[in-house]
Amino acid sequence: MSKVTVDAATCVGCGLCEQACPEVFQVQGDGIAHVKSQVCPEHNLKEIADQCPVTAIHVS
Numbered sequence: 001m002s003k004v005t006v007d008a009a010t011c012v013g014c015g016l017c018e019q020a021c022p023e024v025f026q027v028q029g030d031g032i033a034h035v036k037s038q039v040c041p042e043h044n045l046k047e048i049a050d051q052c053p054v055t056a057i058h059v060s
């Protein structure tokens with residue numbers, strides 16, 4: 001199973017990942033996206049990682 005992480009020091013809280021997959025990503029009160037779940041049956045998490053403007057999402 002893949003492992004999804006968000007680099008808190010890099011994330012700018014733009015919300016794009018949450019819009020793309022709210023099952024996995026949530027921008028919380030600290031203005032940083034957090035990973036709520038490691039899996040999403042609907043979305044390609046690597047594609048979402050590619051769309052992050054600051055490359056803060058890592059899928060391994």
Ligand code: SF4
Pocket residue numbers: 006010011012013014015016017018025027032033051052053054055056057
């Ligand atoms: S897309 Fe990237 S910069 Fe934007 S909230 Fe998600 S992890 Fe942070």
